[in-house]
Amino acid sequence: MSSHNQIVETTGAGAQRTGVLFSTISGVENEPVYSPESVEVEYGRDLGYPGAFPFTRGVYASMYRGRLWTMRQFAGFGTAEETNERFRYLLGHGQTGLSAAFDMPTLMGYDSDHPRALGEVGREGVAVDSLADMETLFEGIPLGGVSTSMTINSAAAMLLGFYACVGEGQGVSVARLRGTVQTDILKEYIAQKEWIFPPEPSLRLVVDMIEWCVREMPLMHPVSISGYHIREAGSTAVQELAFTLADGFAYVDACVERGLGVDEFAPRLSFFFNAHLDFFEEIAKYRAARRIWARELRGRYGAKDPRSWLMRFHAQTAGVSLTAQQPELNLVRTAIEALAAVLGGTQSLHTNSFDEALALPSEHAVRLALRTQQVIAHETGVVNTIDPLGGSYYLEQLTNELERQAYDYFERIAKLGGVVAAIKDNFFQREIAEASFRYQSEVEREQRIVVGVNRYVQADEQPVEILRIDPALERKQVARVQALRARRDSAAVESALARLKEDAAHDDRNLMPPILAASRAYATMGEMCDALREVWGVWRETPVF
Amino acid sequence: MNVRQGDAGGRVGAHPTTSARVTVPSPVVRRIVVAKVGLDGHDRGAKIIARALRDAGMEVIYTGLHQTPEQIVVTAIQEDADAVGISILSGAHMTLVPRILELLRENGAEDVLVVVGGTIPTDDAEELKKQGVAGVFGPGASTTEIGAFLERAVSAHRVG
Numbered sequence: 001m002s003s004h005n006q007i008v009e010t011t012g013a014g015a016q017r018t019g020v021l022f023s024t025i026s027g028v029e030n031e032p033v034y035s036p037e038s039v040e041v042e043y044g045r046d047l048g049y050p051g052a053f054p055f056t057r058g059v060y061a062s063m064y065r066g067r068l069w070t071m072r073q074f075a076g077f078g079t080a081e082e083t084n085e086r087f088r089y090l091l092g093h094g095q096t097g098l099s100a101a102f103d104m105p106t107l108m109g110y111d112s113d114h115p116r117a118l119g120e121v122g123r124e125g126v127a128v129d130s131l132a133d134m135e136t137l138f139e140g141i142p143l144g145g146v147s148t149s150m151t152i153n154s155a156a157a158m159l160l161g162f163y164a165c166v167g168e169g170q171g172v173s174v175a176r177l178r179g180t181v182q183t184d185i186l187k188e189y190i191a192q193k194e195w196i197f198p199p200e201p202s203l204r205l206v207v208d209m210i211e212w213c214v215r216e217m218p219l220m221h222p223v224s225i226s227g228y229h230i231r232e233a234g235s236t237a238v239q240e241l242a243f244t245l246a247d248g249f250a251y252v253d254a255c256v257e258r259g260l261g262v263d264e265f266a267p268r269l270s271f272f273f274n275a276h277l278d279f280f281e282e283i284a285k286y287r288a289a290r291r292i293w294a295r296e297l298r299g300r301y302g303a304k305d306p307r308s309w310l311m312r313f314h315a316q317t318a319g320v321s322l323t324a325q326q327p328e329l330n331l332v333r334t335a336i337e338a339l340a341a342v343l344g345g346t347q348s349l350h351t352n353s354f355d356e357a358l359a360l361p362s363e364h365a366v367r368l369a370l371r372t373q374q375v376i377a378h379e380t381g382v383v384n385t386i387d388p389l390g391g392s393y394y395l396e397q398l399t400n401e402l403e404r405q406a407y408d409y410f411e412r413i414a415k416l417g418g419v420v421a422a423i424k425d426n427f428f429q430r431e432i433a434e435a436s437f438r439y440q441s442e443v444e445r446e447q448r449i450v451v452g453v454n455r456y457v458q459a460d461e462q463p464v465e466i467l468r469i470d471p472a473l474e475r476k477q478v479a480r481v482q483a484l485r486a487r488r489d490s491a492a493v494e495s496a497l498a499r500l501k502e503d504a505a506h507d508d509r510n511l512m513p514p515i516l517a518a519s520r521a522y523a524t525m526g527e528m529c530d531a532l533r534e535v536w537g538v539w540r541e542t543p544v545f
Numbered sequence: 546m547n548v549r550q551g552d553a554g555g556r557v558g559a560h561p562t563t564s565a566r567v568t569v570p571s572p573v574v575r576r577i578v579v580a581k582v583g584l585d586g587h588d589r590g591a592k593i594i595a596r597a598l599r600d601a602g603m604e605v606i607y608t609g610l611h612q613t614p615e616q617i618v619v620t621a622i623q624e625d626a627d628a629v630g631i632s633i634l635s636g637a638h639m640t641l642v643p644r645i646l647e648l649l650r651e652n653g654a655e656d657v658l659v660v661v662g663g664t665i666p667t668d669d670a671e672e673l674k675k676q677g678v679a680g681v682f683g684p685g686a687s688t689t690e691i692g693a694f695l696e697r698a699v700s701a702h703r704v705g
Contacts, residue, residue, distance in 0.1 A: 104583070104584035104585055104635050104637075105584065107584075108584050108611075110584075116584065116613070117584075118640055118641075119583070119637035119638075119639070119640025119641055120583060120584050120635055120636070120637040120640075123635055123636030124585065124635055124636055188586075192586050193587075193588060193610050193611075194584075194585075194586045232587075232589070233587075233588070233589050234589040234593075320589070322684075323684065323685055324664075324683045324684040324685055357664065357683075357684045357685075358664065358666060359636075359664065359666055360636070433592050433596070436589050436592070436593060437592070437593055437596055437597075440593050440597075440688065443687075444687050444688060444689060450685070453685040454687075466666055468666075541609060541610065542609070543588075543608075543610070545591075545592035545593075545595040545596050545599075545607050
């Protein structure tokens with residue numbers, strides 16, 4: 001028996017309360033205590049200094065001593081006018097980047113007056129039907145001085161087209177526009193389920209965007225490879241890590257197949273992870289992600305440019321961890337999650353508002369969420385030393401373990417024929433459903449305690465003020481898009497849409513130029529997506545549970 | 546949108562369950578349609594409920610995502626469901642749920658019990674209940690609680 005195990009046994013460190021799980025939220029087993037014997041780490045090979053390969057300790061040498069993370073609160077509701085006001089409010093309160101949430105019809109490529117949009121307009125984000133709405137959304141916000149993140153996937157190319165045109169209108173060349181478009185369609189099929197077209201043409205559109213951005217819009221991140229939604233759909237931390245990186249490799253493969261050099265586009269790929277409640281598991285997840293990405297990009301893909309090896313990521317606290325019961329407790333949960341993201345070395349962060357299990361956040365709740373980040377940044381001292389947890393026996397062992405389990409998944413996905421084949425096989429969907437059901441069962445058996453939900457329940461809860469979306473906003477938006485259709489040059493729109501369709505039918509043509517042309521002609525989101533639906537068809541999932 | 550009835554839903558036995566629990570057929574609720582109405586893709590809750598109710602012995606038809614009220618009502622009628630469980634997190638519940646109730650009535654299917662789950666503010670939940678929804682379940686509701694509610698409500702609904 002090793003001396004470690006012997007000591008654990010003889011000192012009583014192994015004693016434990018009964019009926020309680022000591023595994024992570026994701027089910028990774030934890031030992032009672034870790035020591036130098038528990039973990040195999042070679043400093044130069046596995047950790048390295050921050051800013052040095054394999055970047056386990058962080059992508060930049062100076063990290064938050066050099067520059068704090070970007071505090072970027074996701075916002076959007078109603079029409080472009082309401083969201084423009086919220087954007088200015090956030091910038092006025094010290095936020096350093098913009099992040100736009102779009103409503104469901106926009107994400108799904110329907111105009112606001114489409115029958116499927118009924119009741120959904122402006123509810124989960126801002127409605128953007130055309131360049132005209134995008135112009136309103138960014139009115140009074142000089143695009144040359146701000147970086148904007150846009151959370152849209154299936155219809156990302158059209159939104160990027162609108163954004164580029166707003167820049168042109170403000171006299172800012174596309175080459176100077178900064179920001180991120182999410183564009184990660186693979187995780188839509190896997191988890192978030194906001195898709196329009198089948199996987200193959202969708203993937204082609206992603207590569208078109210990457211190729212175009214590399215050449216024309218070099219400061220834009222054309223894709224943000226996202227584990228956030230995978231986790232929100234109920235996955236474990238390991239699944240979030242593995243599926244996200246597998247998606248990342250699939251995009252790299254697709255770009256290489258297009259003929260792009262890996263060092264041309266890899267530095268522009270960015271990532272987006274969840275910040276959940278299991279504190280150390282989350283930190284280990286970010287560290288493992290950086291290490292795997294760096295090793296694979298350098299080793300498997302032969303990237304020479306060190307910027308290609310860097311996994312830069314945005315993090316958002318876990319919406320799924322918020323409770324409708326005693327919602328003020330969500331401030332505490334969010335603060336802890338945000339701290340994990342910071343200790344994990346995030347480049348930007350969104351903190352959820354405490355009322356988000358009830359509705360879209362109120363202005364008051366959003367301000368508290370932003371202030372939470374400011375407290376972490378300026379009051380706690382965690383930014384004073386880079387990767388302060390590096391070298392913790394537990395954390396390094398957990399990092400190794402998550403990495404090992406991620407590689408197991410890579411192997412299983414490869415055996416299924418890759419990410420797209422595995423999506424069609426419902427592999428990811430089944431794995432996630434299984435994990436989320438297991439977690440729910442643990443909560444219902446009270447093996448996992450959720451404060452205020454299955455313990456410490458409060459009978460007389462006072463309702464909190466929530467944001468109400470005025471139903472009149474939908475009528476206003478419907479009127480806006482109909483007025484636009486009446487006033488624009490419809491012949492120009494028709495010819496732009498015809499060209500889009502023609503180009504979509506040819507795999508060797510990049511679709512960004514025809515999308516930009518259609519945007520300039522004020523073709524709507526719905527019209528552009530309909531044009532592509534005609535050529536490509538739509539995706540349907542066979543549901544599993 | 547494009548879902549054909551009958552073969553579109555994930556059905557009992559269509560997928561292997563790894564649950565070790567013994568399935569006891571529900572004495573009251575034979576068949577329930579679990580449906581995602583509207584455009585949001587949040588299906589974690591719907592899938593958990595579908596599976597828990599299946600494990601509780603009910604026959605569960607899960608419609609999958611992005612269903613219109615019309616599609617859901619057609620499925621409920623064709624499947625001769627005792628109840629429909631609507632999952633919605635898009636904020637469009639005050640438009641889409643009343644439409645489902647209306648279509649059920651128009652088709653003489655008001656005997657089908659309707660329950661709703663999702664992010665539904667309290668006053669909206671009260672209004673939906675006034676309009677005929679039997680129960681509204683928010684975040685944190687347990688599957689056992691929902692299963693027991695369905696048993697009671699379907700039973701009472703039949704007698705009534």
